[in-house]
Amino acid sequence: MLFVFNVPSQCQLSKDLPSSTITARAMRNGGAGMEKALSNQEDLGGDRGMTDDIFDESYCEKEGPKPAKRYVWRNIVLMSLLHLGGLYGLWLIPAAKPVTLAWGFLCFLLSALGVTAGAHRLWSHRSYKAGLPLRIFLAIANSMAFQNDIYEWARDHRVHHKFSETDADPHNATRGFFFSHVGWLLVRKHPDVIEKGRKLDLADLKADKVVMFQRRFYKLSVVAMCFLFPTIVPWCFWGESLRNSFFLPAILRYVVVLNASWLVNSAAHMFGNRPYDRNINPRENRWVTFGALGEGFHNYHHTFPYDYSTSEFGWHYNFTTAFIDLMCLLGLASDRKKVSKETILARKIRTGDGSHKSG
Template sequence: MPAADISIMRAATEERVLLVDSQKEKEGPTLPGQIVWRNVVLMVLLHIGALYGLVTIPAASALTLVWTGVCFMISALGITAGAHRLWSHRSYKASMPLRIFLAVANSMAFQNDIYEWSRDHRVHHKYSETDADPHNSNRGFFFSHVGWLLVRKHPEVIERGRKLELTDLKADKVVMFQRRFYKLSVVLMCFVVPTVVPCYMWGESLWIAYFIPTLLRYALVLNATWLVNSAAHMWGMRPYDQNVNPRENKFVAFSAIGEGFHNYHHTFPYDYATSEFGSRLNLTKAFIDFMCYLGQASDCKRVSHETVMARVRRTGDGSHKSG
């Protein structure tokens, strides 16, 4: 048999093996999660406290409500502009002062340190909707929303995470400093600062300050982020790629300050806007643009309109307004 034919047969065999391995990864049995009861108890207590904070809103001063909104925005930006668009995807560059601000904001959000958050998010994109996906939406709404935090990580998540190239995160002094002092920074930024400022600055009661700008705000930011993993993977249109689960969900875009254009994001993950539509329902993009204006951010990556439209025609579900 000619050498060329042998090479072709070998390549075809290897391709079939890769396809079988990929199929096994996607369809293999999911191990039952071991419940982490400490996380269950803490999450239940947090949401009870948040509900109590919700009913005490009429007793809070106007300044306290404004402060709650400020803390919500800072916390959210620590995830969206920080851990997500800057550190996970490297979709733009940030100056040292901006990186420090985003690291502090990320600690206020209290959703794991930047290094761990970015590592898990990169795994999520690379192995989306498989057992290696930390919040695999194929396991249902509850699991992808919060359940994944209440059980031990699937072994595939851990294994795939170990194999990722993370030298950029390890080389970032801000990321590693935050990781080293993460627990202390969370205590200060997520709990102490939001509570103390209203008490000290305008005489709000400690009770109100703890339950509204601290617990209620924290729970709202958590759920806004979780909706990206759950609702935005289940409900909405897929105008850019109908072959993946992530959807365009305007409610999630609003609540997560710009992260709900999820079909676009999974199609073009390197775009700093995570959306075709600029700053519409996308306060995170507006923030990054403002940082560019101030000289604190630069090299924002963007997808050309021609590239977007070519993808819409090739893999979209036909829901694009000009598709």
């Protein structure tokens, strides 16, 4: 089973567990153990059976000089060529047929959902359950997004949450906007990222046959879904030129999906308010929310990572939440995890920056 907790009724929002006065969890730093008292257990998602996306306050960055940057020149060259192709695609827009532009937008939505509803909310945070048909669809859509396979994406994202804004964070925003946006893909990972990633419990991902099948055939699936399929459809079905078919629904769409996703790591960690937790970097950023299908409510998400909606506002600017709700309505998904309004308000009062008072 992908999930290690049960919610009795299908497709019914699960409620928070009752508040406990104090909950202790073991924290490890090297070989030493210590306990840290935490109030309001539901802030962590109750007993959902997963803590690898909860910030580890015991982590200490190693003393001494930082490791030297090791550039990945293959990625630098490919990313440069890709974005040049995206700029060329922008120039081609006036020459394309309207149906080709509509197809490109549809491919954008599909590939983005493969990341937001799939790799992120389903597989990284286990915030809802998905049946086999939906998991297959999301895995295919994720290959269209071409942002590493689901297993690797979820592993790195859990490390990002557990060690946010430290050397063990793959796209540590304290290293600057460019690094957190794309630079982290152009250099070798910090050793702590690799070390901490290896220590995570990824048994749920390994047990999911859809995840492991996609991982096994990832390169082939990327060629087929990210590049060939978006190109062939307009070329064959409505006679679009091969040039427009390739540079618009394939290349430009891919560049837009990448940058929309990257803005969650960069802009949403730097610009915006913090109504839920003023002590962390992630912010609420409406522009990122709009472009990333609901992923810009980032202060909320890092405060309550188990919430399937990543927001307290339901469908507001949140296409991904609407999609998951539709899947539940159709019987393809179930067991959405949601934070109670009482818990949200209490957290705003306790640790928020006060911006919630003005709406």
